[in-house]
Amino acid sequence: MYCNQRPEKPGVKKGMLEKINNMARANSLWVTAYGTGCGAIELRPLGTSRFDMERFGIAMRPTPRQADVLIISGYLATKTLKRVIRVYEQIQDPKYIIALGSCTINGGMYFDSYNTLNVLDKYLPVDVYVMGCMPRPEAVIDGFSLLMQKIKDGRAQGWKHYKENLDYYRENQKKIITDWDLPDYNW
Amino acid sequence: MGNIVSIVLTILGALSWGLLLGGISRTVTARIHGRMGPRVTQNFIDMWKLFKKTSSIHHGGMFWMAPMFRITGAICVLLMVPLVIGNSITYNMSFAGDIFLVIYIMFFGCLGMALGAGNSGHPYAVIAVSRGLAQMSSYELSFSIAVVAIAVGLKTFRIEGIVEAQQAGILSWNIFRFPFASAGALIAFLPMQMAYPFGIVLAPQEIPIGPPTEYSSRFLSFMFSGRALFGTAKLILFVSLLFGGASNWISLLVKTFLLYMYPVVVSSVFPRFRTEQSIRFLWFVPTSLALVDLIRVML
Amino acid sequence: MVKALAIFLPLLGAFINAWLPGKSPKASRVVSYLMLTAGLIAVIMLSIQLGAWNLRDLSDSVILSTGVGSPPLSINLEITAGGTLAAIVMYAATIFSLHRFALTTPKSQPLILALLTASLGLLFATDIFNSFVFLEIGSIVTIGLTAACKCGSRWEAAIKAALVSGLVTILYLLAVAVLYRSTGMLTLAALGNVSGASAVIVAILLLTVIVTEIKAFPLTGWGLDFYQGTSSIVAGLYSATWSLAVLLWAAKVLPLLPIGNPIIYAWIGAAGLVFSQLAGLRASSSGRIMGYSTSAYASLLLVAAGTTTGAFYTQTVIVLMIFSSIAKFSLFMLGNPEKKDQWSGFGTLLFLVPILLLAGIPPLPIFWAKFAFLAHLASGFPVIFYAVLAGLLLEAVYLFRFWSARSEKTGEKSAKRPSAVAAVLLMLLASVWITRMSWGALDFSGSIIESAGLRNIFHGLFAIGTLLCLPGVFNRIGREKSYWFWLLISGAALTILPAAGNGLTFYLLWEISAFAAVIGVSKGTAASKGTFWYAVFASLSGYLLLGGILLSKGSFAMAGVPAVLITIAALVKMGQFGTHLWNVRTYPAAPGTLPAFLSGTSSKAAVLLLVAVAVNSSSASLPWGRVIAWIGALTALGGAILAALAPDYKKMLAHASVSQLGYILMGLGLASILGWTAAIYHTIHHLIFKMALFLGAAGVLYRTGTTEFNNLGGLVKKMPWTFAFTLISVISFASIPPLAGFGSKWLLYNGLIEQGWLPVLIVGMFASVVAFLYSFRLLHGVFLGQLSPKNAHAKEAPLPLLIPQALLAMAIMVLGFKPTILLNFLVPVLEKIGLSGLAPVIQGDMVLTTMGTWNAWMVGLMVMGLFGFAFVFYWISGHKPKYVGQLDIGFAGEMPPSADEVHYSNNFFRPYQRALSFLPKIHAQKIFSGVNKTFNMLGDGVRALFTGDGRTYLAHSLIFLLLLFVFLNGGM
């Protein structure tokens, strides 16, 4: 039913070809957005004529299979974290995470809630933080340009870190998701 | 040997042209929306990125083979149509069959993609396939009536023959000789290119991206190149059928470009039909248009 | 001495039995058996002495005089050869039923023996008054037996029989009186001597008596109530002894009646046949059904008496009556109508043999008599011929319904193997024996299709089709045990079919093939409905074919009405244009590989029939070719749409089969070389892919136990080979190049455009794109999508099913890549037939018509080359995707709850259905139920005559008498 195999550790690639690949990756960011709160509202204007993210080659994809970037926006509850993990692991490598808004990054105003994560980094590898409550579309675009720069420089390696330290992440995830029923890796 | 070189060049050229046209269409759509739009080379970048993604998954044999089906089907259509009339080396494989063969071989890729979508096990992919097949069976009706009317009117099924019959000036183009059949075929062209208001297959609002929902990475890049090739092949086929073919490369590029812009422009100003509305529209409007010319030909 | 023993031993037994004290049933039984056996031996000896087994002249006779004086004071009997045969049946039936009677009514033995004596006496009586004596004895014994049996409405039945026999007595005695006054003699021969007014009176009175006694149509009522009311044992014995005797006595008397023109019998009989069988459609209890069947045979007797004379008359009547009595006797013995037994296995077969016998299905004996008789009618009495044909068809319908109702569920009574085999063998022996009558000869000398090439194609198709179905019979489920035997018989008959040299041979093989398949279908689980539909439509097409053949005097060189009848017969067999109902019900019900045989192979018999009609006609074309092409086109479209919306794998294939046969019709209707090439090509192609698909379905059914799409899906992981072969077949029938299906479409479209039949072409093209809908539905519904946990245990289909599929898939590839192999053979053959139009030109691999070109080899190379290149590119580019589980899908971050919930299968083409909703819903089923309702209404109208009130029946007799009087007097 579900594939239970653990992922292989990705190798290191360098050289001219990899630079070209990274250029292509940076200029063609396909996004799957996971919005539980106000962040989802702020993402919509990005597609409109005022901000127009398509000029950077950023496009929305409705399925994680075809996406490169996962935008997590709004506070993350333990319940939603499970879904985010599944979505993230279903994205094909290389993949990046943008954490959008204070609540996502550190719990924000819900820091003392019984249900909201305080430190996202423990559970998923974040490449770019866009802070604010909520960040405006300009800030999001700023975040994207930062991500593009990181990819071009070959520094956006969160997905490698995640795969290499899967045990660490799993331990943290399983600590708060008490009814863990996901497979070992969500292919 | 020259034939094989021509075939290889045709494939590569059609792929590039198809991707470029796709990029242009994205820009044009953006400009209609009042946006800047991506670079015209954006589709090449996307292709490259997808091709170079480091992991991918598959769901089974048919899922694995579907992009192959898609590309093969697209290239077959491409090779069955002569590119530049008078330049016999660009006729590729068109000696091997006539317009009926082209009509039926067009389904090869569609069926392959449908099978891949089916094997992916994703319900939305299959819903899209069911919609797509229902729509295809509807527009093929008017398209085939138009083709029969033209072929019977010109007394040949061979595409070369059809193109050669249109070489006596612009008024001998089939779009002027068979205006109703051409209108029917051109309306059928919209759903063929999955343009709105007929874009019920890749409806991202309700069935995420349709048949290729589960396709990722390199599979997706194959799918996209298949789509680009198929799009170009259909353009060349329509240019040959209705617009007098191409007597040189420039006219081929210009005509295919202009024809490509037609669904793009229509698409960006229309909302989407429901499936049954689309099917019914295609059953009645273009079919009755094409029938006018068929009756004319019969009499 | 032997003569007297044969007749009077039972009487002696009866007397001894009556004297024996009732306390020793054993002794009385021994006496009865002794007497009966001795009598049977005596009768057999008599029949050998008279040469009855030779069947050539059944009217040879010896006279047996008893007593001192001459009749009517003594009893004078004329023992004829035919009569001895009937007597054997009576003896045998009595011996068989004695045991049953001993169980139920021990004291009835004298009565039974007396009934036998009376029957024998009536059978051989030569004197009017002697006949009267035996009639009275018989009636009284019948009443006694009925009253003695233990069933609810026995008094009603007995009283009605008594009432009628009273009336008969009065009328008969009147006739005797008039006859005696007029001629002074009472022998049967004296009937010819009366003249004038007394002749009319005698004729009318005796005719009324006879019609009442044999229970022919207007006076059937009491017989129906009698059969329904009495117990099945009494009814069985009655029909095998007394009823048979009365019928044969009537057959003896009828030609002697002084009644101007005997054609009046035929009119009474024909009208009676139609009306009584209409009423029979409404019958439900087995007693009533037998009653209607008796009425049918009585009517046939009347028709025979009115239209035939001499030895032919005797032979026909003897064979018809004897074998129908045997059939009725067995049905009564087998089917206990009160308990409504359910039959299964060999029990069903045992039950089926008499039904087939009654319905006159070849090669059973009654068929030969009916065939000869109908041929005689067709040559001189067309209106009566049509009426009789219609009546017989109606009879077949209710008989098969009776059978299917009896075999509805799996029952306990299945251990009937020896009896069933014995019954089949006996009937086959009887059939062989009957052929001594020289009622028609089988002819294999010159085939109805002169062209050896065409013939060989069909021989090959049928043989290969049958052979490929056979391996799969090793994998069968539960009840489907012995269908392979019937499949083999059906296939063998089909294989010989193209060699048939005359109409009789063709019809015989056609019906054997059809009804062997019917029996095969009945072996399926819950197949009774499917079997019924198949049997009814097989009868329909069979009778239409029979009508056509007989009207054209057995030859296939025909035009006009016979050609139309035969064409309709073929359309029904193919399930075209509304008659698809039987395909849709039969194929899903048929067991194992039988649907593959039915759809792939058996339906091609209809193509053969159409080809035979066309090649024998003067213009080498079918009558109304354009109409046939339109029927084909519309059926292709309708079948495709229905297939797309079908909820069941086999049902979809059945619809698809009907749809694809429509293309063959389009080609055949064209009557040009291109059209025929397309038709024959598609015939071969359809056989190949449809067999492969149905064999695949058989494998799926075998492994999962279901064919409903809602329960299937995702089997590609479990059955990859079945999927591969199904995929090849599907690509082929969706006519996608480079596989075989494209060729037939291309040839057909070229042919249609050559003849300018563009509207047909458009409908055909539309149908072929609708075919994509169901081709994907088929692949997805069964093999793709999510694998339901219900089918997790499924395995790859067994090899006996896979190997034929592999061979067929290979054939599809070969035919697709190198169609010129076939075309090089086919085109010259068709050119010789004399069809119009230009032949396609074949240059190497290139096929050229006036307008189009097609190079299948190059297309195949191109597709395979590109595919191979893509394959190699996949490997070279180092692409190693990860295979993941079936539930690992991007599902909005959720884990799919179960495979069943993410498998999209129900209402698959819902939007298409909605788009179609502007069409009025014309269900073929509604049309047929309309037909059914009309017939039922008519039947009810007729049935209103039979109120169940004894007085009404008396009134019927009197009214009949008055009408006869008016009519005959007016005539004179």
Next chain:
Amino acid sequence: MIDKTKKELEIRFPLLKLVREMHNYLHVEVEKASAMDAILMAKTSLGFKTLQLISSVDRMEENLFQMTWILENYNNETTLLISARYPRENCIVPSLSDIWPAASAFEREIFEMFGISFPGNPREGEDFLLEGWKDIPPMRRDFLTEEYSMKLYGERQPREHLDPRQYIGDMVGEWNTPMGQKRKEEK
């Protein structure tokens, strides 16, 4: 209108306490033994056919749970609140889900958040919002949410700069513009 309702309820339940009354609003508190009777009576004879909400308040000081059923009469647009108090330990309240099927969802939520059980609810105990909750119910006032959050999600890192202007000024280049400098100086 509301007078009539009040009168009828008072005749039937003499121990009834009036909490608040407006022209189309009535809040009464009844004995816990007669709460169900009052609700049924309101539904059957007073025309309050709609259940709007079931709520619960943790009155820890009095060692009670206050349950409130909010009923609505749409014919004359009046609202009736019926409250009752239940002991806090092993609190058991009768279920209304066979009268209003919609009550099932409210009762599941209250069970999850307060641990009040509703015997008779066919779906009692099914997860409503929380998945795999193991601690004491989070809406009880003896549940220490901040402590729980700290324990489970870890402490978030405090900001180094508490003054947002100063904090943002260091990060974003805008403050380096002449205008920004001016503002900085003003400060």
